[in-house]
Amino acid sequence: QKEVEQDPGPLSVPEGAIVSLNCTYSNSAFQYFMWYRQYSRKGPELLMYTYSSGNKEDGRFTAQVDKSSKYISLFIRDSQPSDSATYLCAGTNAGKSTFGDGTTLTVKP
């Protein structure tokens, strides 16, 4: 079993939709969690990180962590075509990150 499992997608939504991206994890030692966005032919860029259960909001993005169920989510409000990318979740323990396989999102104008 992978330590981080991510909904595989791909996901296609119309512009303006609310997008929900989800991961589960099995390693209870993960100290914090991150979401990365990766555009084609680019390296991943950090979107958000959180280290406690609850919600963290940054503009149109909300990261949610539920440690009791080992579930992490990223919500994108008012999605834009520029949000079209692959989104990677990751859990980190002792400085090492374990990544999900990524979900490819396409936002259609």
Added chain:
Amino acid sequence: SAVISQKPSRDICQRGTSLTIQCQVDSQVTMMFWYRQQPGQSLTLIATANQGSEATYESGFVIDKFPISRPNLTFSTLTVSNMSPEDSSIYLCSVEGSYPNYGYTFGSGTRLTVV
């Protein structure tokens, strides 16, 4: 957050040859990380490179295949040796952020195709 320059951005190589990938960071960092991202798959950590000491390799990766240099606090190289088509992948270097910019910053990657 740090800015990372990685080169080459892409290369096509013959099997049996070696390729050295360079990673330059615009600030001094203790640890640099090398990842591999195979098509449609997750990022896999190859090794952690500390300046002044041997790199630490993850399970499944060995120094003979992926030798790493770390001559100073802003630079590292990863060599992919004796390449085979199975080595075709994207290779990324990364550094860890510090408060308040936690998380990792990645280079734009090297897209390697072995023929």
